[in-house]
Each structure stands twice: as C-alpha cells, then as structure tokens.
Amino acid sequence: MGQTGDKELISLIRTSDYTAFEELHQRFWPVLRKLAYRKIGDRQEAYDLVQEMFIELWEKRERLNFGDELNGWLHKRLWFKLSTYFRTKGFREKHLEDFRIYAANEVSAVQFDPMELRDIDAYYEDLLAAINKTVEEMPDRMREVFLLNRNERYSVNEIADKLNLSPKTVRNQLDRAIGRLRKSTETYNPTALELLFIIWLIS
Missing domain, CATH: 1.10.1740.10 (RNA polymerase sigma factor, region 2, helix turn helix motif)
Incomplete structure (x- = not known):
C-alpha cells in the first residue's frame, strides 16, 4: 500500500x-x-x-x-x-513568546496586547476557507507550483528543475497565485496583528 x-x-x-x-x-x-x-x-x-x-x-x-x-x-x-x-484554549505564555519572537523578526517595534490575541475568533476559519477555495480553483500548473513552494518549501529553482520549467515561468506562476489569493481575501480586513498571527499559525 x-x-x-x-x-x-x-x-x-x-x-x-x-x-x-x-x-x-x-x-x-x-x-x-x-x-x-x-x-x-x-x-x-x-x-x-x-x-x-x-x-x-x-x-x-x-x-x-x-x-x-x-x-x-x-x-x-x-x-x-x-x-x-x-x-x-487561548495562548499560554510559551505561545505568546513564540509569536512575540516571530512578530519581532517580521516587523520592527511590534507592540501588542496578549488579551488581543486571546480574542481572535472564527474570523480565521472563514479566511482560511477562502484561501483553500482559491487554491483549489487555480489552474493545475499554478496550483502545483504554489503547493510545491508553500507546502513542500521548494525554492523557485528547485521547482523549475522538478517541473522542467524556467525560473521565470515559476516566478510568474507564483506571482499570479498570490494575486488570486489577495483578490479572494480583499474583503477581509484583519489588523496587522491578526494578519501576522495567521501567517505564524500556518507557517
């Protein structure tokens, strides 16, 4: 099997x-x-x-x-x-510290209230569902390139070698995939902190 x-x-x-x-x-x-x-x-x-x-x-x-x-x-x-x-269940101190370190590496002088993190609600499921739907609706090649980059952590050159494509083609496919994701989520208005949390959660 x-x-x-x-x-x-x-x-x-x-x-x-x-x-x-x-x-x-x-x-x-x-x-x-x-x-x-x-x-x-x-x-x-x-x-x-x-x-x-x-x-x-x-x-x-x-x-x-x-x-x-x-x-x-x-x-x-x-x-x-x-x-x-x-x-x-909310965040424990370890979670807060992990996220604090991540946020500090992404944005300088990040300030946030731990209680704000605990108040994050079902907003995320809706947003992730929209992202998932957008990925599923991508053309086959675009989806393949995007998933290799996002889920398998392949670099542009590694994807180009694996799929026998030029690096430029791979970059174009990734840019278009990201463009689709941005368009599908443009009605969502997360705060900067909420957006960072989403990225941290799925990284």
Whole structure:
C-alpha cells in the first residue's frame, strides 16, 4: 500500500477501506504531529489534536472533499484544528513568546496586547476557507507550483528543475497565485496583528 497514489488512496478510504486509512495515517501522521507540537508546545495535546483530526476524517470520509493532493489538504485541515484550539484554549505564555519572537523578526517595534490575541475568533476559519477555495480553483500548473513552494518549501529553482520549467515561468506562476489569493481575501480586513498571527499559525 506504501506506493498507493493520493487519488487511489482517497477512493479506497471513501469505500471504507480501513487498510487504506491506516496507510494515510502512517504516511502523514509524523509531519502533522510535529507541526502541531511546534505550534502548541505540548506533546500530549499535539498528539490528541492530530489523533482527533484523523478520527474525524474517518467518520466523515464519505462526504469530505479531499481534493487531489493529500499533503496540502491535510495541512489545511490541521490549520483549522489549530485555529480552533487557540480560540477555545487561548495562548499560554510559551505561545505568546513564540509569536512575540516571530512578530519581532517580521516587523520592527511590534507592540501588542496578549488579551488581543486571546480574542481572535472564527474570523480565521472563514479566511482560511477562502484561501483553500482559491487554491483549489487555480489552474493545475499554478496550483502545483504554489503547493510545491508553500507546502513542500521548494525554492523557485528547485521547482523549475522538478517541473522542467524556467525560473521565470515559476516566478510568474507564483506571482499570479498570490494575486488570486489577495483578490479572494480583499474583503477581509484583519489588523496587522491578526494578519501576522495567521501567517505564524500556518507557517
């Protein structure tokens, strides 16, 4: 089962093939748990959150729109779980410090009130849903380039080599993808702090 492609794996899971679901779990669990731990800072809570996410996937397997690319889809699913986690449980001092360090590296002389962070609400789910929808609607090549850059952390040159494209073409595709994302989210008006938090959450 280890060589099963994403589309076939999704098809098998939809038919309640539990072996396929176990393969999905084994293939993606380590990186998702690592990401959750990096954001939450508690091993047990990170474990529980990712485990809960996989349980939900199995329970809702027949009606979920997985898309064609599991790695990116699962990462977005985890973003939603993390967003909910922080809204319901708030930030601990470690989270605040992690975000403070990130913000300080992104913007000079950042000032923020910890209570403002605790008040971040369902706004994020709506925004991330808009982002997810925009990515899914991108032309195939644009989406492939964008996901390689965003989810796999490939550089422009690495993407060019992998897809046999020129670096200029890759940059153009990324610019257009970002343009689409900006347009799809232009009705959202986050504060500078909220925007930084979104970026920190999904990085």
